[in-house]
Amino acid sequence: MxxxxxxxxxxxxxxxxxxxxxxxxxxxxxxxAYKAGRANAFKDMDVKELINEIACSKDEAGANADALYKEFKENAEAAGIHVHYAKDGDEANRIIAQIAKDTNCKKIVKSKSMTAEETLLNHDLEAAGLEVTETDLGEWIIQLRHEGPSHMVMPAIHLSRYQVGELFSDVTGKKQDSDIDKLVKVARRELRQKYVDADMGITGANFAVAETGGIGLVTNEGNARLCSTLPRVHVALMGLDKLLPKLHDALRILKALPRNATGQQITSYVTWITGANECASAEDGKKEIHYVMLDNGRSELIKDPLFSQVNRCIRCxxxxxxxxxxxxxxxxxxxxxxxxxxxxxxxxxxxxxxxxxxxxxxxxxxxxxxxxxxxxxxxxxxxxxxxxxxxxxxGHPLPNMLLGKVLKNRKLFHGLLRAAKWGQKPVAEKDGFIRHLPLIFSKEHSFRALPTIAETPFRDWWKDNKPHVEKPKHRVALFSGCVQDFVYPEQMAAAVKVFAANDVAMEYPMEQSCCGLPVQMMGEMKTSKEVAIQNLRAFELGAYDYIITLCASCAGHLKHNYPKLVMDKPALKLKADEFASKVIDYSSFVHDVLKVEEKDYKKVDTKATYHAPCHLCRGLDVHEAPRKLIETGGMEYVECSEEEVCCGFGGTFSMKFPELSAELLSNKLNNVEETGAEVLLTDCPGCIMQLRGGLKTRGSKVKVQHIAEIMAENTK
Amino acid sequence: MSATQELVQKFTEKAELVSAFVTTVSSEDEAFKYVIDLCDKKDACQLLMSGCERDLSDKAEALCDTKQQKIIAAPGQKKGFYKELATLSKKAGFECIDSGMRDHLAGIDIGVTYAEYGIAETGTLMIDCPSEELRLATMISEYHVCILPKSKIKKDSYAVEKMMLTRMKKTPNYMAYVTGASRTADIERVLALGVHGPLELHILLLED
Structure with a gap:
């Protein structure tokens, strides 16, 4: 909360x-454990295709929600079920309290429902004088503790067996020990009595199938089955997002839901309820069933061009x-x-x-x-x-406004960076780090040293050092990004060396500026858009086969976000699409396009491990190229655990949440040091800044380099 | 290996992965024998395993006292099937019932059912149970023994979709996919079997 x-x-x-x-x-x-479990559960399945099918089917269901609701309601009513529509959470809770009143129910057993958490149903039912007992073990535990869930599937994951043991001692009035199996059995017995006493059962629903008017419930403990069987009244509360046209759509989601949630191939129980079933405790022998369909903004959401995809969530x-x-x-x-x-x-x-x-x-x-x-x-x-x-x-906070103003004006931005070089003189060390942090940083930022601004930015170096390539095999443009332009220009220079040696003719368009991702991270979409337009105008696309960047974050942003940022400007959108299609990261270009060979590189036998930048491994789906390059470039690659987990930089994130950034970095560096590697290689200057700064503060000997640097160093 | 054998093998492998006990029986008689043996071996105090030996609140404890004799429940089965099982149960000293599950909500020892289909992909039993007695037998039994004819094992859930729809359209309907015993990992993500449903699931693959 x-x-x-x-x-x-x-x-x-x-x-x-x-x-x-x-x-x-x-x-x-x-x-x-989750990562291994999930991978195992999806083994031999085409996960991407399944996800794609689910996305399409849910999008279609969202677009036809009105018709689906009508069909679902008609079929459910024909089978003897009462269907209610609630425009918001309060109305849903009122409807359910009213059902309890009308049917003279006093005691309620409930199985897990995130939708009921959303409407804070228990509060309202208890206020109406009803006794509500959660029967899912985790939900019961947090109900007794008066807490909300800390995970959608494992609501009490934040609690230890000792805390549960103490809690159950209070509940039973007898001392309980902390053996998990025994605690589970205590819950089994205590709650069994609750089912016996209850006159109403409340469940959620994972699927609302229009073609049958029935619902599907996906559970492990078996409590939803008891809740929907023993009491004489059953209420199922569900969001509009649960509507699906066919049973087939539900079965498809069922292939992904347990696997993605807990790494299970399927849950212990999947319960399909269609129509008012037999119920011995009801007067006429038939259960009274009510479906409460909750809108709470969903019908607006599915009409939104961007946010409609929220409807695809299957709550895994x-x-x-x-x-x-x-x-x-x-x-x-x-x-x-x-x-x-x-x-x-x-x-x-x-x-x-x-x-x-x-x-x-x-x-x-x-x-x-x-x-x-x-x-x-x-x-x-x-x-x-x-x-x-x-x-x-x-309203925008002052730092955002200032950064926005500066970034929109490339000359001002670059002028400030150049000025910073002079400003840092008194605190700059020879090793490329700032001795102590400027006063604008508080002590929480001291977990990593910060680099100095380089003596000569790449753009100035380029003017004097642009190589002449006689018979070019490829023509490319370089996109440096701010960090490699002004902090680590040597990484760009290293790339230039390898490219020239492989007959690549290069251009460096001078009007390019920051890619804009840092401001977008701060939520400044307008500035992000303006910066994108500046950069698009700086590049003459016809002249190059590729646009290469050594920064994974820039690459991801240029490739995936630029076309979206200029979507409303048709002429620019075309250019952005073409631009995006030409963007490639360093490792993919050198490994996949240039296809460099081992014989051209010195074997140095240094042990090197790798950090996969988020925006390279996930953003661009590049996994193999950098790891292969490390070996081609003459080094011995040793795998690091959790190689594809974030280093904690996240651009402006590390400024805003330094304490989180520090912890993520610490995990990362522990893993790196465990490999025993002397060198840590990666593909992104932002990650390098974070990793180097952290290792420097630790006093570690591990050296961090961009892959481009070792390729240049080891060229024969 | 024939297609059926492959399905049986896959089904068995997947069901055992989720701690179901899978046994092949050549006839219903053999299935009865399995049930009686299981009930016999099942400690008379086995019911206590599901919580009665714990220190409980007085109200929950009262529920434990309502049970005397070992009970086998087989509601909703063919007459001959039930008659035979009842005879064998009586001989072994167990009570056999096919109705009145609500009088035994503290638990019955063994619930015996037939599955409509098996799903090999996940080791799942598809049990059609619009009858409340049958449904409860699968929920309140400590051991659930389910008979599944081998010929009824299908590849995946899509392969039983049509059969599900046929049953769902004959409302009211209550159908269950059952895969392994009732389970939870809600405390410290440690797997524990037998939360609200059966502690054990026994699947008898019937040659047919």
Whole structure:
């Protein structure tokens, strides 16, 4: 639940989670086990195709929601079920309380429903004098603790067996030990009595199948089956997003849901209820069933050209499972009621701007969620768009406005960077780091040293050193990005050396500027768009086969976001599409296009490990090229654990949440040091800044280099 | 290997992965024997395994006292099938019932059912149970024994889709996919079997 009024309070809350050792260990173990479990569950399946099919089918269902609801309602009513439509959470809760009153129900057993969490159903039912018992073990535990869930599928993942043992001792009035199997049996017995006593059962629904008017429930414990069988009244609360045209659509989602959620091939139970079933405890022997269909903004959402994809969410929770920030702070801090990446988005739509405004800033944009989403939702983009919307509503903070103004004017921006070179003189060390941080940084930033601005930016070096290539095999343009232009120009120079040796003619268009990703990360979409247009105009596309960048983040942004940023300008959109199609990262170009060979490189036998930049491995789906290049370039590649997990830089994220950035970096560097490698190679200057700074602060001997540098160094 | 054998093998492998006990039986008589043996071996106090030996609140504890004799439930089965099982149960000293599940909500020892289909891809049983008695037998039994004719094993859920629809359209309908025993990992992600449903699932693959 979000209670923080501002970012400062939110950061204090995050601090509490970071200090919770149990939570940290649990979530670390889960993050690692989940990846292996998921991979195993999807073995021999075409996951991408399945995700694509789900996305298409859910999009279609969203577009036809009105008709589907009508069909679902008609079929359900024909089978003796009462169907209600609730425009918001309060109305849904009122309807359910009224059903209880009309049917003279006093005691309710409930199985897990995120939709009921969304409407805070239990609060309202209890206020109406009803006794509600959650029967899902995790939900029962958090209900007894008066907490919200910290994960959509494992709501009590933040608690230890000892905490549960103490809780159950209170509940039973007898001392319970902390053996998990025994605690589960205590719950089994205590709750069995609740089913016996209950007159109403409330469940959610994973599927609402229009062609049958029935619902499907996906569960492991078997509590939803008892809730929907023993009491004489059954209420199923579901969101409009659960509507599907055919049973086939449900079966398709069922292939992904358990696998993506917990790495199970299928859950213990999938229950299909169609029509008012036999019920011995009802007067006429037939169960009274009510479906409550919740809108709560969903029907508006599915009409939105961008946000309609939110409807694809199947509530598997995988976006939290892979989120490096969730792994650090848990669901209570990485969400309000819905948690994880989708939670950040749903919080804004279901629970409002105030609950969402701090949360949406806590995305490091590593795209791990997008990569794993069962509905193929572009989660990081939607999070940024919501951040932008909130800034539009609330006004832009001063630092954003200043950065925006500066970035829009390339000469001013570059002039400031050049001036910084003089400003840093008193604190610059010979090793390329700043001795102590400037005063604008607080002590939380001291986890990594910061680099100095280079003596000569790449653009100035280029004027004097542009190589002449006699018979070019390829013509390319270089896109340096700010960091390699002004901080690490030697990485660009190294690339230029290898390209020239392989007959690549190069241009460096001088009007290019920052790619714009840093401002987009701050939610400044307008500036991002203007910077994109500047860069598009700086490049003469006809003249080159490729546009090469050594920065993974720039590459991802240029390739995927530029066409979206200028979507409303048809002429520019065409140019952006062509531009995007030519963008390629360094490793792919050298490995896949130039196809360099081992014989041209000195064998140095240095042990090197690799850090996969988020925007390269997930953003551009490049995995093999850099690892192969390390070996072609004469080094011995040793694999690092969690190689494709974020280093914690995230551009402006590390400025905003230094304490989270520091933890992510620390995990990364521990893994790196464990490999025993002397050199850490990567493909992104942003990651290099983070990794080098962290290793310098640790006093580690591991050297960080861009792959381009070792390729240049080892050229025969 | 024939296509059926492949499906049987896949089904068995997947069901065992989720801790189901899979056994092949050549006839219903052999299935009865399995059930009686299982009930016999099942410790008289086995019911206590599901929580009665724990320190419970007084109300929950009262529920434990309502059970006396070992019970086998086989509701919704063919008459001959039930009669035979009831005779064998009586001989072994067990009570056999085919109705009145609500009088035994504290739990029955063994629930015996027939599956409509098996799904090899996930080791899943498809059990059509619009009858409340049958449904409850699959929920409140400590051991659920389900008979599945080998010929009824299909490749995946899509392969039983039509059969599901036929049943769903004859409303009211209540159908279940059952895969392994009832389970949870809600405390520290540690797997525990037998939360609200059966503690064990036994699948008897019937030669046909």
């Amino acid at each position: 979000q209670k923080a009024k501002n970012l400062k309070e939110y950061r204090e809350e995050l601090r509490e989670s970071l200090d919770n050792d149990f939570l940290r260990t649990t979530l670390d173990n889960f993050a690692i 929770g995988a976006c939290a499972n892979v989120c490096p920030v969730y792994r650090l702070v848990g669901g209570h801090k990485m969400g309000h009621i819905y948690i994880g990446a989708i939670g950040l988005i749903l919080t804004y739509f279901f629970h409002g701007k105030d609950k969402a405004k701090n949360l949406v800033q806590n995305c490091i944009n590593c795209e791990a969620c997008k990569d794993v989403c069962a509905g193929g939702i572009d989660l990081p983009r939607l999070i940024k768009e919501i951040h932008a919307r909130i800034l539009e509503e609330d």
